[in-house]
Amino acid sequence: MTPFPDMIRSAPLPADAEAAGRAWERWRAAARTATAESDDGPAGPETHDGFRTLLDGVFGCSPYLTGLAMKETDIVLSLATRSPEEAFATILDELRAPVTAVQSNRVAAQELRRAKRRAALLIGLADLGGAWRLEQVTSALTDLADAAVHRGLGVLLRQSAEKGDIEIPEGDDPAETCGVVAIAMGKMGAFELNYSSDIDLIVVYDPERIRYRGARDISEHASRLTRSLVQLMQERTGDGYVFRTDLRLRPDPSVSPLAVSLENALTYYETMAQNWERAAMIKARAAAGDIALGEMFLHELSPFIWRKSLDFAAIADIQSIKRQIHSSKGHDRIAVAGHDIKVGRGGIREIEFFAQTQQLIAGGRDPRLRIPATVAAVDALVETGRVEPVTAEELKAAYVHLRSVEHRLQMLDDAQTQKLPSDEAGLRRLARFCGYRDTEGFAEALTGHMRRVAGHYADLFAEEPSLAADQGNLVFTGTDDDPGTVESLAEMGFGSPSSVISSVKSWHSGRYRALRTTRARQLLTTLAPTILTALSRTSNPDGALANFDRFLSRLPAGVQFMSLLHANPGLLTFIARIMGTAPALADTLSRNAGLLDILLDPGDEAVDDLSAIVAHCDRELSMAENYEDVLDAVRRFANDRKFEIGVGLLNGSLTPDAVGRGLTRIADTSIRALLPHVAGEVARRHGHVPGAGMAVIAMGKLGAEELTFGSDLDLVFVYDDRGEAKHSDGPAALQIGPYFSRLSQRFISAVNTMTSEGQLYEVDMRLRPSGNKSAVAVPLSAYSAYMQNDAWTWEVMAATRARIIAGPEDLAENLLTTLREIVLRRRDGEDLRRSVLDMRRRIAKQHGTRDPWSVKHVRGGLVDLEFLTQYLILAHASDRPAIVRGHVGAAMDRLHEAGLLTETQYGALSEANRVLKSTQMLLRLCFHHGFKEANASEDFRLLAAEIVGGGDFDDVREAVRRAEADVYRAFQEILGEENETMTTGDSA
DSSP, X not given: OOOGGGTOOOOOOOSOHHHHHHHHHHHHHHHHHHTTTOSSOSOTGGGSHHHHHHHHHHHXXXXXXXXXXXXXXXXXXXXXXXXXXXXXXXXXXXXXXXXXXXXXXXXXXXXXXXXXXXXXXXXXXXXXXXXXXXHHHHHHHHHHHHHHHHHHHHHHHHHHXXXXXXXXXXXXXXXXXXXXXXXXXXXHHTTOOOTTOOEEEEEEEOTTTOOBOOSSOHHHHHHHHHHHHHHHHHOOBTTBOSOOEEOTTSSSXXXXXXXXXXXXXXXXXXXXXXXXXXXXXXXXXXXXXXXXXXXXXXXXXXXXXXXXXOOHHHHHHHHHHHHHHSOSTTTTOOOXXXXXXXXXXXXXXXXXXXXXXXXXXXXXXXXXXXXXXXHHHHHHHHHTTSSOHHHHHHHHHHHHHHHHHHHHHHHHHTOOOOBOOSSHHHHHXXXXXXXXXXXXXXXHHHHHHHHHHHHHHHHTTTXXXXXXXXXXXXXXXXXXXXXXXXXXXXXXXXXXXXXXHHHHHHHHTTOSXXXXXXXXXXXXXXXXXHHHHHHHTSSOHHHHHHHHHHHHHHOSOSHHHHHHHHHOHHHHHHXXXXXXXXXXXXXXXXXXXXXXXXXXXXXXXXXXXXXXXXHHHHHHHHTOOSXXXXXXXXXXXXXXXXXXXXXXXXXXXXXXXXXXXXXXXXXXXXXXXXXXXXXXXXXXXXXXXXXXXXXXXXXXXXXXXXXXXXXXXXXXXXXXXXXXXXXXXXXXXXXXXXXXXXXXXXXXXXXXXXXXXXXXXXXXXXXSTTGGGSOSEEEHHHHHHHHHHTOOXXXXXXXXXXXXXXXXXXXXXXXXXXXXXXXXXXXXXXHHHHHHHHHHHHHHHHHOOOXXXXXXXXXXXHHHHXXXXXXXXHHHTTTOGGGOOSSHHHHHHHHHHTTSSOHHHHHHHHHHHHHHHHHHHHHHHHOSSXXXXXXXXXXXXXXXXXXXXXXXXXXHHHHHHHHHHHHHHHHHHHHOOOGGGSOOOTTO
């Protein structure tokens, strides 16, 4: 055969002449050592001008190849008189020699790594010298990988047989009929490995073919064998590595074992696999191990890969994958510095996808298209009349050029990269290594090819709109994160793009019940960019995605839901708003996908139809079989109803007053429904107290029917101690006080406890007489005496908002009478004023803030508004009892009618109440841990303008500041507070 020096047609140009000179000196020394016992001398390559020029370019550009030349000097020397084909055949013969004896991993690893070094050097020189065409280079790299994997498997099988785990069939090659096969995927499968490529494998085993004698499960044995094979291939030692090995193309890699049984693999591909996995299987090939098993496996898969009927849904799915990749962002921009020649615009992937999509669509009906190699596949598309010859020639020329650049880029430092250097010095080194005198010539040739590829690729499915719109690449196929997609997601506002990609890939895998049908996944593929765009516009894109993912995981079926989103983009926008802006609603929707009906047809019955609310609660309770079920049932009822009200606030169908009223009725109903069940649990052990009952007094926002999202329940428990019974009548009898304290504590626990359905409410007991110092349940006599004789002004103020929401009717009437008498009592106006101001100062000292968005505690906020109305009620109720109202809005109406608020004050305070309540409702719904304006998303700003009122968020901010200023002005006018007596907020 022709010696290598006579085959050299090209050579790189040295980028660093000094480095080349130093390398020559080292080379000559190494060569002299290698030929010390030979008569040939060390100057073989230097006697040939072409060979010398080739090595000069290698030494002046590639530290990696230079290092190999120093270690494997005999390879370089032998090429002075031998062809690369002969030298490579020698390396392969050594690898393919039968593994007839047990060999340690250390010895096997050394042999494999030495073979890899020698082959890498030889193939690199043959490629750079133009002695081999691209297909010869990639085939040699693939043959090397096949032989290395097969030998590695043979070594491990001999070891397993030595341990007694398996029996090896007779013959020299233990892997030939072992029942385990390595399926080569991607470039390895198509004999297209690049110079520093990973190898993608799927390890399949047939339990019927393995003569297994071990104690472990055969699946565990196959996975351990696979793990050892990967370690043998890719572990870096002092001798280097063989091939980085990737197993992530196996079926459902996040949950499946490293080795997949034949039956499970066939089942997965026939029922669950996606179209990108069909595309990947075009290049699949039985490469090592039990080749007959692998060929049988791929033959069984042929109907999955090559569908004979034209599947329009599959075509739509393939087109949607393509449109995800085809981004309008940077459509015409093809850079050189930092450009990814694999996945970037005009890159290698676009050529591969150009062929594969058409193969998938038509290959089932036309066997001529069932070709794994890219260039051959493009030729087949011409042969079958699907691609114009001119287009094919341009794509093939670009493919050869891009792959050649890719190889040289990787030969520089043995880096698995397709990204061009971003710095001028790096680009110049690569350009010289590719044979160009300067960067300009290199860039011109490269961009010319990439523009032609991009043009032809853009014409593919040209009539289809791009799903990616302006977001950039959104690609969720394959195993590695697409760099363009990572960049696009980061620009969209996602803090963890890799997590987003992982989530979307899991959707496509069909792991969730709702996405197990092909149609559901096809719809999802089409919708994925739109879903991500909608989620990215929320206050918390990553949280929104996590909520949406949890929702999908619990969805019982997907086709109807995905079709609904496809037909109703507004619904998707609203769901995204919930997922990213209202976390409490998102959690509820995740628990109960049936609530989607509310999004489609929101109504107001959650507020205005009390009988419907009670009936809903009763339906949930009717299914409860025990006490724990009761706790969950009441929570489901409350969460579903709160979700409906939250939706009403978000879509503008409910006013803040209606929301407060609705949330209050939910709490009332929950308490009334839960209390008898708690009492029954207590009675099972302790019995009842004859003739005595307990009432629940709602205080604060619950009492005023102004509950908001996340509100605590301010409750007071009062029991009737007027009867003769002083003990309960159960087997473990308690005195009346401890009995009702036990009942109260059990009730609080029933409300506070976190169950699988979440927490119902947080109960606050600090408004009972003497606060936390007193018993949980207070006797009626003590409560009445305390309120009439010892209550502080702030406790009387709180009494203006009290409601009895549960308990015996006569006890409730007695409590109402007591509370009304206290509120209507005539008071000294000045003493009252001073007491109110003193209490306000105390609160300001503890909770004072200058943040205008802290609408409760900031001066001019809701606390001031409540204090103002409560002061006026207590000051004038003795003469005008009709003004007593717990609800601030209703109280202001009565105060205005009674002439206690001027027209100006009433108008300003009514609007301020609306603005501040709306703002508080929205912030409580959307933010668990406080609101920072700087972090507000555009979607939240729009939402605030819709709910609070105004053209934009600037109007909302101004409305809040104006409301706080108006409230504080009225507070000063009515209570006579001097400016310097308190620190005012910025907004005042």
